[in-house]
Amino acid sequence: MTVPLLVLADVSRHYRGKGGLFRTGEAVLAVDGVDLELHPGETLGIVGESGSGKSTLGRLASGIERPSTGKVAFQGEPYAPIGSPAWRRQRRSVQVVFQNPSQALDPRLSITAQVRGAMDAHGLTGGKASAGSPAAILARVGLEGLGRRYPHQLSGGQLQRAVIARALSLSPDLIVCDEAVSALDVSVQAQILNLLQDLQAELGVAYLFISHDLGVVRHVSHRIAVMQHGRIVETGAAGDVFASPRDAYTQALIAALPAASPAARRARDARRRLELAKV
């Protein structure tokens, strides 16, 4: 077993409550006593319903937010105080890709300028630690010849490639993908998922892959963790979690999945009617 890239030990994060009609003013425990490990070159998928704490977990894992209690260690060390030189080094190694690529990019800069800017900020331009020139990185993600374009001149899928290119330019060891393909059409989603998998095979980057789409997570992940109310209720090899879910909540999630085809739907409905009849 390799040394883990990322370790979360009994990590919790609470926020002060927002109040509202059906909520008390007490604290929201967004992440509640989570333990997990992620190894170099591995993809850990995080699934769960809206509000289960996936994004909060992603922010804690990437160090951009700190736990209320518990420990997060990246490459064996806790994240350094935000803003410190050590933090800036760690920040380079951990990149985050969010759902909405147009908000992640500067509308006033060309795509090349954004990639170059990120590299300059970390003193990487032309250096040996970098993944290559901005043009080479853009070509790597399939944006060859589009470097002079501005964000508004690109499609959603191209924008997400640009965000991934900027992340790659810093040669990260970990990329946290928070709903990174959720806003894309299936065809474009497939292009981006293929790209992420190619990059992992070539560069050994690890992914913490957060999505509410169980099909996508199943496809990209080696292991999967299922979250409910801030806790991880089940983890396991991707195939096992879906083929033989142990936790009742995971079973409910899978039972709620829409059918893969009309034939599969009819078979499922017939099965359920039979079960109902038996009761």
Added chain:
Amino acid sequence: MTAAVLTKVGVGSAGALPVEPTIDPARAPAATPVLAIEGLTVGTGAVDLVIDVSFEVAAGETLCLVGESGCGKSLTCLAAMGLLAEPVRRKSGSVRLGATELTSLDDRRLRDIRGRDMAMIFQDPVASLNPVQRVGRQVAEALVVHEGIAMRSAMRRAVELLGRVGIARPNERANAYPHQLSGGMCQRVMIAMALACRPKVIVADEATTALDVTTQAQILALMKTLQDETGTAMIFVTHDLSVVAEIADRVAVMYSGRIVETGPVDALFDHPAHPYTRGLMDCRLHALSAAGGRLAAIGGTVPRPSARPVGCAFRPRCPRAEERCEMVPELKPFAGSQSAACHFPGSAR
């Protein structure tokens, strides 16, 4: 339809409710469509955004409109509802509700019909509700306007409707403002509003896209159950093919403003005729199917409406394209009640 079944939907075990289908999903469209769109072209200035679109929906039937972002699904829905806004306008074509031609009606008559005979449900329920009005009141107002009943009895019926779409403690919830309810609950309120006047047609544009799988399953089951009860025709826009598998009787696939394939849902899944439909089917991912490996992505992107290629708009992305594809293919019958707009329908790449 009994209230007992509805309650079950509301309390909601996670999965879709296995109600015995009262309508054979594979049957052909009925002879008298509730809504018929013919030769609809929508656009701005010289640019066409929806081109020569025709389809029909019958009572109790669900037609799913699918296709990538920007293919014209929403504009088709808005045109059907008479809700297009400048600079986008209907350039030609007809929209018939029963025997009534909607495109020749004035705004007042059209407003009358919307809500009473036709209702639309949008993707973002929170944004579609009035944020400063209690949800019970919003449902009640739809009833007052379209049924002409008094506010007091409308409020009673609104609470009843909220209960029927599976909102627990509807009496209390009727007093809530939209931001005090979850996304799933707001979508139930939208459905209650759409159902308030038992419309003949419901147009649902990505109505479950923003919801969790468990909530989505409940809402889909609810819509199917209510549809079986009321015989409402439904146009359901989604980009999620497993939602299509769940709810559609027939499917129309749109690409770059045109319908490129249409047919019964089973036919489209079993033997898609158009290379674009095949491509969409190939990049599906399902949690219960074997994983791993490279995905069969469709390369490239949907062309901008102002820069469509000559001939078949799918040509630059099509693995099957030949010289003949520089001519626009017509939508022609392929097999059974399936049609495709392709010079080489059904042939492998």
